[in-house]
Amino acid sequence: MTALAERHLLGLEGLSREAIEHLLDTALTMREVLRRSVKKVPTLRGKAVVNLFFESSTRTRMSFEVAAKVLSADTYSISQTGSSVTKGETLVDTAKNLDAMHPDVIVIRHASSGAAALVSRHTRAAVVNAGDGQHEHPTQGLLDALTLRERWGALDGKRVTIVGDVLHSRVARSDAFGLTALGARVTFCGPPTLLPPELASLGVTLATSLRRAVEGADAVMMLRVQNERMDGQFLPSSREYSRTFGLGLEQLEWLKPDALILHPGPVNRGVELSPEVADGPRSVILPQVENGVAVRMAVLYLVAAGHAEEHG
Amino acid sequence: MSGHAGLFAIVGARVIDPANGIDGERTVLVRDGRIAGVESPGALPSFDGVRGERIERIDARGLWLLPGFVDLHAHLREPGEEHKETIATGAKAAVAGGYTTIVAIANTRPPIDNAALVRFVKKKGEEADLARVLPAATITLGQKGEGLTELVDLAEAGAVCFTDDGRPVANAGVMRRALEYSRLVGRPIVAHEEDLGLAGGSMHEGEVSVRLGLRGVPGAAEEVMIRRDLVLAELTGAHLHVMHVSTAGSVRAIREAKSRGVKVTAEATPHHLTLTDEAVKGYDTNAKMMPPLRPEADRRAIVEALQDGTLDAIATDHAPHATVDKELEFDKAASGIVGLETAFALTLRAVQRGELKLTRAIELLTSGPARAFQLDAGTLTVGAPADLTLIDPEARWKFDAKKSSSKSHNSPFDGWEFSGRVVRTFVGGRVRFEL
Numbered sequence: 192m193t194a195l196a197e198r199h200l201l202g203l204e205g206l207s208r209e210a211i212e213h214l215l216d217t218a219l220t221m222r223e224v225l226r227r228s229v230k231k232v233p234t235l236r237g238k239a240v241v242n243l244f245f246e247s248s249t250r251t252r253m254s255f256e257v258a259a260k261v262l263s264a265d266t267y268s269i270s271q272t273g274s275s276v277t278k279g280e281t282l283v284d285t286a287k288n289l290d291a292m293h294p295d296v297i298v299i300r301h302a303s304s305g306a307a308a309l310v311s312r313h314t315r316a317a318v319v320n321a322g323d324g325q326h327e328h329p330t331q332g333l334l335d336a337l338t339l340r341e342r343w344g345a346l347d348g349k350r351v352t353i354v355g356d357v358l359h360s361r362v363a364r365s366d367a368f369g370l371t372a373l374g375a376r377v378t379f380c381g382p383p384t385l386l387p388p389e390l391a392s393l394g395v396t397l398a399t400s401l402r403r404a405v406e407g408a409d410a411v412m413m414l415r416v417q418n419e420r421m422d423g424q425f426l427p428s429s430r431e432y433s434r435t436f437g438l439g440l441e442q443l444e445w446l447k448p449d450a451l452i453l454h455p456g457p458v459n460r461g462v463e464l465s466p467e468v469a470d471g472p473r474s475v476i477l478p479q480v481e482n483g484v485a486v487r488m489a490v491l492y493l494v495a496a497g498h499a500e501e502h503g
Numbered sequence: 504m505s506g507h508a509g510l511f512a513i514v515g516a517r518v519i520d521p522a523n524g525i526d527g528e529r530t531v532l533v534r535d536g537r538i539a540g541v542e543s544p545g546a547l548p549s550f551d552g553v554r555g556e557r558i559e560r561i562d563a564r565g566l567w568l569l570p571g572f573v574d575l576h577a578h579l580r581e582p583g584e585e586h587k588e589t590i591a592t593g594a595k596a597a598v599a600g601g602y603t604t605i606v607a608i609a610n611t612r613p614p615i616d617n618a619a620l621v622r623f624v625k626k627k628g629e630e631a632d633l634a635r636v637l638p639a640a641t642i643t644l645g646q647k648g649e650g651l652t653e654l655v656d657l658a659e660a661g662a663v664c665f666t667d668d669g670r671p672v673a674n675a676g677v678m679r680r681a682l683e684y685s686r687l688v689g690r691p692i693v694a695h696e697e698d699l700g701l702a703g704g705s706m707h708e709g710e711v712s713v714r715l716g717l718r719g720v721p722g723a724a725e726e727v728m729i730r731r732d733l734v735l736a737e738l739t740g741a742h743l744h745v746m747h748v749s750t751a752g753s754v755r756a757i758r759e760a761k762s763r764g765v766k767v768t769a770e771a772t773p774h775h776l777t778l779t780d781e782a783v784k785g786y787d788t789n790a791k792m793m794p795p796l797r798p799e800a801d802r803r804a805i806v807e808a809l810q811d812g813t814l815d816a817i818a819t820d821h822a823p824h825a826t827v828d829k830e831l832e833f834d835k836a837a838s839g840i841v842g843l844e845t846a847f848a849l850t851l852r853a854v855q856r857g858e859l860k861l862t863r864a865i866e867l868l869t870s871g872p873a874r875a876f877q878l879d880a881g882t883l884t885v886g887a888p889a890d891l892t893l894i895d896p897e898a899r900w901k902f903d904a905k906k907s908s909s910k911s912h913n914s915p916f917d918g919w920e921f922s923g924r925v926v927r928t929f930v931g932g933r934v935r936f937e938l
Contacts, residue, residue, distance in 0.1 A: 204714070283830050303832030304716035305786030324834070326716030361716060392710040 198497050199311045199318040200490055202327035203368040211372055214489050215337045221492070222485035225261060235264035238295040238495050242268045243285070243310075244321070245276065245301045250456050250480060251321050251330070255298050258487035264495070267294075282306060283313050290314040295495050299323070304361075317494035325359045330490055331455050332365030334482040336373055338475050339410055342451060347374035352404045354436055355414030355463055356425075358385040362414060362455045367393045380404035381436065384425040385416075401436050402445050410451040413438055413463045429462055439465035443473075451475050510534050510554050511932075512547055515564035516893065521866035522570070522882035531568060532558065533889040536931040541883055563893055569865055571603025571634075571890030571928060573872040573881045575664075575693075575770055576746060576818035577843060579605075579636070581627060582620075583612025588823040588910045590627040590636055593843070596821070596909040597634035598936035600843040601925035603890035604873075604880045605821075609639040609646075610668040616641040616652045618660035625661045633935050635890075637663045637878070642681045642692060646670045651681055658688040663876055664744065666693035669793065673699060675731060682741035691744040691768065691876060696728040696753070697793065705834045707780040707795040715783065717833060722750035722801065725794055729753050733760040736767055744875060745769035747820050749794040751804035758813045768875035770818035771805045773842060773849035774915070776858075778802075782915060788829045788836035789915040792822065806858045809867055816872035817864075819846045823911030841909045845902055847894070848921035855922070889932035898924040 203211070224232055240259040244252050252268075259266040269289075271277065276285065282301070286309075289297060294316045299307050304324030311318040322328040339346055351370055357363040357379040367377050377395040379386060391397050398404035405411050421429045438452070452464075452474045460466050469476060511533055518529035518541065530547045532540035534554065540547070551558050579593035588596075590607065597605045607624050609615035615624060621638045628636025640662035644650045647670075654665060665685060671694060672678040678692075685692050701724035706712050708719020729745060733756060736743035748754060748771050757769050774792065779799050782790040790796060808814040822839025829836050850868060853859045859867075873881030880890060904917035928936035 281827070281830070282832060301832070303834050305833045308786050309832060324716050325718075358713070359716075364714075364716060387708070387713060389708075389710045389713045393714065 198494065199307070200329050200494055201307050201311060201318065201320045203329045203332045203365045203372070204327065206368070206372060208372050211333070211336065211369060214333055214486070214493065215340060217489035217493060218333070218337055218482065218485040221488035222482065225481070225484055225488070230261045231263060232261065233263045234492055235259065235262040235495055238264040239293065240264045240266045240296045240298065240491060241289055241294045242266060243289070243297055243299045244268070245271045245299070246322070248300055248322070250483065251300060254480070254483045255321060255487050257484050258491055262488055262491060264491065282309060286310040286313040290316060296491055317497060319490055319494060322361050324361065326361055327365045328361040329365050329369070330483065330486050331362050332369035333490070334479055334486040335366050335412065335453060336369045337482045337486055338453065338479050339370070339375070339451070340373070342475070343409070345374065346370060349375045349409040350378065350407060351375050351410045351412065352378040352380055352408040353412045353414065354380045354401060354404065354438070356385045356416045356420055357381050357390060357414065358387060359417070359420070360414050364393065366412065367395050371395070378404050378408070382426060382432070385420070401442065405442070406445050408446065408450055410453060411438065411446065412453040412455070414455065415457060415459050415463060433462050437463050437465065438468050440467050443468055453479060456480070510551055510556055511559040511561055513561045513563045513568055513891070514544070514547070515562055516566045516568035518568045518883065519862060519865050520570055520883040521862045522870035523884060525883070526862055531883060531891070533932045536889055536933070538883050538885050538887050538889050540885060565895070565897070566926065567894040567896055569601070569892045569894060570869040570881050570883050571892050571930065572601045572847065572868040573878060574602050574605040574819050574821070574843065574846070575744070575816055575872045575876060576608060577605045577821040578610065578823065578839070579607045580611060580823060582623065586910070587825050590624065591631035591633070592908065592910045593821070593823070594628060594631040594633035594636055596841070596843040596907060598928040598930065599908045599925065600845070601847050601892035601894070601928055602634050602843055603892070603928060603930045604635045604637060604878060605843070606637045606639050606663060606876070608668055609641045609666060610670070614641045614646045615639065615662070616644050616646070618653070618656045621657055621660040621662045634930060637661070639664050639666050639693065641665065642667045642672055643677065648672045648674055648677060651677070651684060654684055654688050654690070658690055662690070663878065664691045664693045666695070666746070668695050671695050671697050671699070671728060675735065678732065679735050679739060682735055682739040682743065685741050686739070691742040693744045693746060694728070694732050695746045696725050696732065698724050698727045701727065705791055706783045707797050709780060709798055711780045711783055715786065717783070720795055722752055722797065725750055726752040726756060729756050733757070733765055733767060736760070737765045740766065742766045742768070747772050747775065747794055747818065748805065748808070748814060749775045749797050750801045754804045754808040754813055758808070761813065768815045769813070770816040770872070770875070771809055771814050772820045773817060773846045774840060775802065775805050776809065776817070776853055777849050778915065786833045787915060788831065788833055789840055789913050789917070791833060791836055791838050792820070792840055793838045806853065810859055810863055815875045817846065817850055817867040818872065819843050823909055824913045825911055829913045839913070841904070841907065841911055841914050843909065844907050845914065845916045847925055848902070848923060849916070851923040852921060889929055891929040892925055893927040894923060895926045896923045898922065898926070900924050
């Protein structure tokens with residue numbers, strides 16, 4: 192069984208609705224395993240999964256590790272510090288050397304857009320993109336889709352608004368591809384410096400007014416804005432950003448009563464999201480995290496299965 | 504082939520010499536490294552009265568005979584980055600591509616900012632004895648954008664133009680003085696037009712860049728700077744040459760300036776004539792260059808400007824980089840591609856696609872660039888150097904970057920199939936390349 196037309200999961204762009212639905216269905220089965228008291232199935236026994244994280248990460252990294260371990264894969268973790276990268280080894284060399292050790296899956300997080308694609312050209316392993324620069328973060332897109340689908344049954348016709356630094360956000364791109372493939376209508380909202388008009392070509396609506404963007408939305412995803420963007424280059428200050436694009440109790444009044452609040456983490460509390468909203472009843476931030484593990488189990492399972500077919 | 508250096512005639516070829524309005528079968532007589540005659544078929548005697556010798560004949564039936572190509576923009580990397588290219592390997596790639604004259608751009612390490620370095624480049628070119636290598640020198644010392652170089656001294660040493668290349672002169676006052684002072688030597692100030700405040704990305708800013716999550720460079724980065732320099736060229740009356748024009752807005756600005764008599768010439772590259780930013784999809788670093796590949800509307804504007812004379816030349820921006828500089832994450836990879844060995848094929852491809860007229864295309868590779876820099880090259884006028892390129896217009900071939908004469912192989916055209924190929928190149932009447 193393989194859900195992916197390609198051996199790797201480099202992004203959600205171009206994935207069919209069927210492929211995404213199949214991934215989400217598989218994730219639901221996996222989540223059931225995760226909730227057992229004995230969290231272990233032999234599905235990926237004897238498979239080697241390498242986690243290659245060149246950027247700091249808590250959630251995604253841990254989530255991939257848990258996912259691999261529950262499926263009984265052997266996992267190996269490499270981070271930028273403590274690897275040959277600090278000695279100047281190129282990414283291609285790292286990929287070739289890892290490949291010589293016969294891993295089945297390489298999970299990569301890297302600061303450069305296209306890094307996962309580059310690694311995929313230099314290894315026989317299946318490559319899973321765990322976030323490449325400002326390009327895609329496909330498992331985040333999948334876990335967001337799963338979280339919304341189970342609340343709503345289906346995404347068709349639902350309005351999802353993504354607020355923040357969409358220009359530099361890999362989450363925004365994967366969400367745009369994934370959620371629209373499932374029938375949702377996506378709006379990107381942010382200041383004009385972070386919202387170039389070309390983004391509309393992703394099939395999303397663009398808005399610079401938070402109020403108009405969230406009124407009538409069925410879900411609002413708040414993105415973190417990196418501090419380096421708020422030093423006058425893109426935004427005058429964190430303070431001004433927060434009062435123009437932050438979501439607090441006051442702004443919450445603009446939303447539909449049943450609208451959901453998502454955040455890919457880590458949250459800049461008090462900047463894009465007030466603590467009351469982050470921890471409030473509409474927030475599905477923690478279910479997102481649980482679904483993250485389930486989705487990554489599904490992805491590892493499906494790419495490793497595809498890999499086995501090809502090399503079996 | 505080497506036996507006929509002194510006296511020979513090429514017979515049977517279709518001669519295309521745009522500068523002299525020739526397109527048809529002619530016999531070209533070469534004596535002592537210069538063009539001695541361009542005659543109707545059959546008009547040439549078998550015995551040369553001047554030398555009192557029998558004229559050796561080279562049968563070129565079925566081939567095209569063109570003036571050797573002139574490239575205003577090649578990076579030969581020597582001194583300083585000889586692992587990427589040397590003057591000798593660059594000159595070898597040049598003749599393999601039909602080029603007989605190339606301008607070696609000055610952004611080497613160290614940059615060519617004094618007469619001794621100009622003479623070094625010239626001497627290395629002469630030692631290689633392949634294409635003629637004409638040195639460019641920098642506008643400012645160390646390409647720093649501050650103090651002017653000694654333009655008179657540099658010109659006397661052999662510099663044919665002045666450019667700070669990829670580190671454009673940011674201070675408008677310095678650029679103004681450079682243009683003014685250049686009138687002393689009558690050599691162009693050559694500008695890579697990029698406002699560094701708007702630059703900094705690794706591809707064109709547009710639909711493809713937002714999709715790939717790559718930081719983009721808007722066309723405005725080029726257009727803002729071109730408009731500034733056109734204003735300064737008009738103010739000073741000096742000759743400005745604009746490198747690798749890549750956007751429709753730049754074309755409009757140059758067209759308007761030319762129509763008012765501003766002394767400006769400009770070039771475009773074969774890759775901007777051929778590819779668009781779509782080529783970056785998949786993160787192929789051989790599609791990374793500055794200025795970046797632009798969308799189709801810009802590509803079409805470049806084609807139109809080459810045809811209508813707004814642009815004067817096709818120039819390669821031959822930019823060799825080693826694998827270690829290119830096989831990297833896209834944002835970290837070096838910008839630029841090799842171009843000398845594919846430029847003619849890509850230009851001819853535009854002709855075959857109906858985008859350029861053949862004689863205009865040849866002009867853009869020969870007399871167009873020669874006129875822009877006032878070089879004694881690019882024509883078959885009697886008395887001109889016998890720099891010639893023979894083309895087999897029917898030859899089908901596949902470009903194999905690994906087998907190219909350049910030291911580097913960074914080309915997005917690797918594996919492309921072309922029809923029409925350079926089969927022999929003469930420099931000063933001597934065969935310097937033969938397929």
